[in-house]
Every structure is written in C-alpha cells, then in structure tokens.
Amino acid sequence: MDIEIIKKIVKASGVTEGELILVHFWGEDTHKSIANNYLRAISAIGATPFLLQQSRSMNFDIFSVANEKAFDDRYFSFLSNFDAILDVFTYQPVVLDNEMEESKFNLYRKYIGQLFSSLIKCKRFTQIRVPTEANAIESGLDPSDYIERITRAYDIDYDILQNSCLREKERLSTANGLTLQTGEDCILRFDLSGREWHIDAGDGDWPCGEIYIAPIETKTEGTVFFERLYIKDSGIFENVILSIEGGKVVYSNDEKLNPFLGTLTPENTVVCELGFGMNPNITDLCGYTILDEKMINTFHIAIGANHMFGGQNKASIHLDFVGRGQIELIEKGDVKNDRK
Template identity: 60%
Template sequence: MDRKIVSKIVKASGVSSGEMILIHFWGEDADKEIANNFMTAVADTGATPVLLQQSRSVNRDIFLTAKESCYNEQYFDLFTKFDAVLDVFAYQPVILGFEIDPDKFELYRRYMAQLFSKLMNCKRFTQIRIPTMANAEESGLDPQDYILRMEKAYDVDYAAVYEACRQAKDRFEGVDKVLLHTGKDCELSFELADRVWHIDAGDGDLPCGEIYIAPVENKTWGTVYFEAFYLDGTKYEQVLLHIANGQIRGSSHPEITAFFEKQPLENKVVCELGFGMNPNVTELCGYTVLDEKMCGTFHIAVGANNMFGGTNAALEHIDFVGHGTILVPGEQ
C-alpha cells in the first residue's frame, strides 16, 4: 500500500492537528515500513503519532518470561491519553501463533483484554487491514486478486463516499419501517423505531463505505433471496431465507437450514441491515469485508449487535450480501 493511500486513510479516519494518535501495529519487523508510513501520515496532519507494535515473535519471547508483576495498571493507564487508535494489521490480530505454557498464555490473554479495554475508550478506533499475503490467506481469495481488490477499495474519494453515505442515511431518518424486495416475490420487513443509522466512511472498519442499523430484534419478518450466499466457507446459489420474529427459521437449502438449527438462539437473530456505498468495490467475491461495501448491495447479519445500538449479545456476527430494492412505505 503506497503512501498516498495511507495518507488518504489517515485523513478519512478523522485525525486532526494537535491530537495524540496511537498506531497499533500488528506485524513483524519485515513489514514495519507500513507502520512507519502511518506514523509519517499522522505527523503530516499536525497530530502526534505513537507506535505500539504487536509482533508475534517478540510477544512470544516476552510472555515466555513475563511475570505476574509485569503490565500493571500503571502501564495500561498510559493508553488512556490517546484521542484515537489506528489499529493496523499486516496479519490477523491477537493470535499469538506459537504454543506456550497455559499459565503464560493466560497472562498474554489478560494483557490483550486489559489493553483493548483501554483502547476502546478512545474517541475513535479505526481498524485497517493491510493488503498482505498473510491477510490474503484469511480471505479465501487468490493472494494477488485479494491485494488488487483491497488496494482498489482503499483508493477512493473518501469525502465523496461520506457524502453518499450521508444522503442515504438522510433518506431513512425518522423512518420506523422499511421493506426489502429481492428475487421475484420476496419481501422482508424491518422495524427501526428508536434505532440509529451509522455511517462508516473511513473512521470504523476499513475498507469502508456503508450505512447500517440494528433493527428491532424480534420484528423482522418475511423472506429474502440471495443469488449467491456464502456460509461457513461454502458458496450456495439461489438461496431463500425464511425469517419470523427476527430469527432465521429455515432456508430453501437443507444444509443452510441444518446450520441454523444447530445455532443458539442469539446466533439466529437478524441483527443488522446495511447498504454498501464504496464505488471501487464492483463485484461480489465471497469476502464479506469487501462484499458488504459494494455499491448497490444490501447486507443483513445475524448475531451480535449490542456494539452498535442493538440488544442482542452473541459470540458470532455473520453477514450475508445480496442485491435488492429497499422501499419506505408512503415514500413517493
């Protein structure tokens, strides 16, 4: 990822002059140029960059020898001073990647939990997946295809994406109910009373470009159709989902029905409705991080939504992306 794109990302995240910004970098020294580019871009805005690197190899060595007295509250209080966090990962965060004794791993686990409890209290927390070979492995895409798609998605006019998101959000302000039409005769109704639409245009989960809301959990009803449906590493075609009382009750595919029958109640709840707004994501590929940002698509999710205005706490959050038409009853 070149410096021009990094600079665009930093500005879109909301970094401003005089702020203290933590670059929380997940990667080895071989990839540290990425962190350096973010440090430089932050400084260019007039803000102060501070680097915290999470290297798997270094963390392994540290926590093989770390004692209970290490990383006390005085250490974690250092992270209450930042205005924002740029969580930049060259590979999957948190995973240590090495086997260590259970008591040492428990110390590492507690360290991460306490660290994130402080970082999540900052005014802004932006997650940035870097287009690397390591991240490509997680996506399920061909590595070069992944890198090209991600770099294209990042290289957008962030101000234009924000404006498109704002206009889409304004359409739904004060609307208590919407209808999603898909396929030939499928309709899914969502109750939205007292829920808030959110914009992701660079200050949340990148690549960005969506508006989303937590619908009232027990009031989503109807059917929804997906031309392509990705679940648990498998692609299904021409999928119909049946939803009642806000829960997935069945599907036109027995395998999908069986999957949800095995899930706890909280993982069946329709927890999100969103619309993609990134013009540089131009086709679905099965990688949700990109697919849900594609212009002209909708996505629904099942699972947790208590982190963005809902009431459903769950261990899972799974998105499904499709094409359809959204209607506001009474809209001309």
Template identity: 55%
Template sequence: MNQATISKIVKASGVSAGELVLVHFWGEDTDKEIANSFMKAVAYLGASPVLVQQSRSINRDIFLCAKESCFDDRYFDLFSKFDAILDVFAYQPVVLGYSIKDEQMSLYRRYVSQLFYRLMECKRFTQIRIPTEANATESGLATQEYIRRMNNAYDIDYERLRIACEHKVESFAGVQKVSVYTGENCVAHFDLTDRFWHIDAGNGDLPCGEIYIAPNESQTQGAIFFSTLYLENRKYTDVTLRISNGEICDSNYPVLSKYFSDQPRENRIVCEFGIGMNPNVTSLCGYTVLDEKMAGTFHIAVGANNMFGGKNRASNHIDFVGRGKIEVIV
C-alpha cells in the same frame, strides 16, 4: 499500499492537528515500513504519532519469561492519553502464532484483554487491514486477488464517500419501516422504530463504505432471495432465507435450514440491515469485509448487535449480501 493511499486513510479517520495518535501495529519488522508510513501521515496532519508494535516473535520472547508483576495498571494507564487509535495489522491481530506454556499464555491473553479494554475507551478507534499475503490467507482469497481487491477498495475519495453516506442516511429520516424486495416474489419487512443509522466512511473498520442499523429484533418478517450466499467457507446459489418474528427459520437449502436450527436463538436473530456504499467494490468474492461494502447491495446479519444500538447479545455476527429494491414506509 502506497503512501498516498495511507495518507487518505489517516485523514478520513479524523486525525487533526494537535492530537496524540497511537499507531498500534500488528506485524514483524519486515513490514514495519507500513507503520512508518502511517506515522508520517499522522505527522503531516499536524498530530503527534506514537508507535507501539505487536510482533508475534517479540511477544513470544516477552511472554516466555513474563511474570505476574509485568504489565500492571501503570502500563495500561499510558494508553488513556491518546485522542485516536489507528489499529494497523499486517497479519491477524491477537494470535500469538507460537506454542508457549499454559501459564505464560494466560499472561498473554490477560495482557491483550486489558490492552483492548483501554484502547476501546479512546474516542476514535480505527482498524485497518493491510493488503498482505498473511491477511490474504485469512480471507480465503488468492493472494494477488486479495491484494488487488483491497487496494481498489482503499483507493477512493473518502470525502465523497462520507457525503454520499450522509445523504443516504438522510433519505431514511423519519422512516420506521423498510421493505426489501428480492428475487421474483420475496419480500422482507424490517422495523426501525427508535433505532439509529450508523455511517462507516473511514473512521471505523476499513476498508469502509456502508450505512447500517440494528432493526427491532423481534419484528423482521418475510423472505429474502440471495443469488449468491457464503457461509462457513461454502458458496451457495439461488438461496431463499425465511424469517419469522426476527429469526431465520427456514431455507430452500436443507443444509442451511439445519445450520440455523442448530444455532442458539440469539445466533439466528436478524440483527443488522445495511447498505453498501463503496464504489470500488464491484463484485462479490465471499470475503465479508469487502462484500458488505459493495455499492448497490444491501446486507443483513444474524447475531450480535448490542455494539451498535441493538439489544441482541450473541456469540456470532454473520453477514449475507444481496441485491434488491428497498421501499421505505414513513
């Protein structure tokens, strides 16, 4: 990822002159130049950057010897002063990657939990995955394919994307119901009454490019056809999912029917309806972070939606991406 792309990302996140911005970097010293590039981009916009590095090797050494008295409220209070957080990760965050004694691991988990609680209180929190070999491993894609796809998804006109997302949301103004036609004879109906659309155009989870909403949880009805569906690292083709009273209840694949029937009710609830808006994501690859942003697609999700206006609390949030015709009912 080059400096020009990083500068576009930082600007799209909303950083402005006079702000105090935390660059919260998950990575080793070998990747620290990435963090430095984000610091430079923040300063260029007239804001003050502060770097906190979460290195697995350094955290291991710290928490091998940390005591109960370490990291009290005074430490975490320091994070309440930031206007924005850029959570940048060169590898999967939180994971320590080393074995330490249980009591020391408990201290580390408590530290991370309290840290994120404070960071999420900030008015802007942006997560940015860096195209690295380590993140490619987590994605399930080959390293070079992952890096290519991610760099393409990041290299967009963010202002144009924001405007396109706003226009798309405006097209749903006053719309209470949406029907989605897929395959030869599948249609699903979503009730959006008193629910609100959200825009992901650079100030949330990157790569970005979608609008999404939490439909009323008990009202989704019908069937949806997916030419390709990915679940638990497996790829299925020509899949139909049937939905009754908001729950996925059946599929033309017995293995998928069993998967959903084995889930608790809250994990079967259709919790999200979204539309991909990123023009540089041009094909599905099985990596949801990219797939759900693909322009010309829609996606649904099952599981939790209480974090974006819904009422369903669940232990999962799984997206499925498809193509179809969207019909609005005012």
C-alpha cells in the same frame, strides 16, 4: 502499502491537528516501513504519532521471560489516554507463531485482555487491514486477488464517500419502516421505529463504506432471496430463500443450508442488521464479507448480535448475508422506491 493511500486512510479516520494518535502495529520488522508511513501521515496533519509494535516474534521473546510484575497498571493507564488508536495489522492479531509454557501464555493472554480494555477507552478505535498474503488467509481468496481487491477498496475519495453516506442517512432516516423486494416475489419488511442509521465512512473497520441500522428485533417478517449466499466454513449456496418470522430466520429452501441453521441458538437467528454498501471501488461479490457488505448498490442483512450499534440482541455471532434488491421506504404514509 502505498503512502498516498495511507494518507487517505489517516485523514478519513478523523485524525486532526493537535491530537495524540497511537499506531498499534501488528507486524514484524520486515513490514515496519508501513508503520513508519502511518507515523509520517499523522505528523503531516499536525497530530502527534506514537508507535506500539506487536510482533509475534518479539511478543514471544518478551513473554517467555516476563513475570507478573511486568506491565502493571501504569502501563495500561498510559495507553487509555490517546485521542485515537489506529490498529494496523499485517497478519492476524494476538496469535503467536510458537507455543510457550502455559504459565507464560496465561500472562500473555492477561496482557492482551488488559491491552484492549485500555485501548477501547480512547475516543476512537479504527482497525485497518494491510493487504498482505498473511491477511489473505482469513479471506479465503487467492493472495494476489485479495491484495488487489483490498488496495482498490482503499483507494477512493473519502470526502465523496462521507457525503454520499450522509445523504443516504438523511433520506433513510425519514422512514419508520422499509420493505425489501428480492428475487421474483420475495418481500421482507423491517420496523425501524426509534432506531438510528449509522455511517461507516472511515472511523471503524476498514475497508469502509456502508450505512446500517439495527431493526426492531421481533418485527422483521417475510422472505428474502440471495442469488449466491456465502457462509464461512459452511459453503456457498445458490438461489437461496430465507424465511423470517417474528424477527428470526426459521427456514430456507436449501436442504444443504438448513442443517447449519438448525445449529443456531435462538438469539443467533435474530435478524439484527440491515445495511447498504456504499464503496464505489467494490464492484463484485467475492465471498469475503469484509468486502462484500461494503459493495456499492447492495444490501446486507445480518443475524446475531446488534447491541454494539443500538440494538437489544446479544449473541455469540454476527453473520452477514449480501444481496441485491429493491427497497421501498415507509414514511409519513407515502412509499418511495429505490434499487439496491
């Protein structure tokens, strides 16, 4: 991972002079130079870096011999006092490569639970995917394609992104409602009354670049068209129209998709998010939501949980659908038109 991109990421994440920053690094020693470059970038800003490495091999060795006395409250109390956590992972966090006996694994699982409970008490918590072949597995993309797409999505001007998101938030915040027009004649109406737009321009999940809101859960009505709909573990669906009534997805025009929709519990069918991609270096859809929802000039809606960002719906999933369309803002009796 290029040091210049790492410098951009560290700055955009909000690191400032005088802060205490923990680099929480999921990776083996073969990738430790990446962690070291984060430490360098943090130090260059004038902040104080700390490193906690979570390698699968090391954690297996440690927890194969550890007992209940290890990792007591003093350890976790110390970890909750940083200004920010940069959670950097070269592969899927938490999982181990080898099986261990049940009692030892339960100790490891307890450690992980206490670990994250402590880390999220810090002022900021940012997750950063390193473009590696191991992380490509989650995406379903060819490793070389994944690495190229992630690297390109990271290599942007974050000051420009932040300013673009702020301007868009200001514009959208004037509206109490919004109409989304897609396909030939699909119209979806959102009630945004009392809800706040949020910006992801570097202090959340990376790659970044979106603005989003939790619409009133029971008020979304109409239909929405997707030229191509990607649903992980279910497939790719073409020319899909979703019907939404009372804030819930109730039906689609695709007979192959409807069985999946039929498996969802009521809370998991709620349209919980409306967002717009803002990252200028993501220019085509690939089926990997982490990238697709940040693509410039796209919209996305999600079904499931939104209590994390100002909504009221608690659910077991948060599933994003990305498309293109035209929006109309409903503000003070006027209508403004724009393309997404």
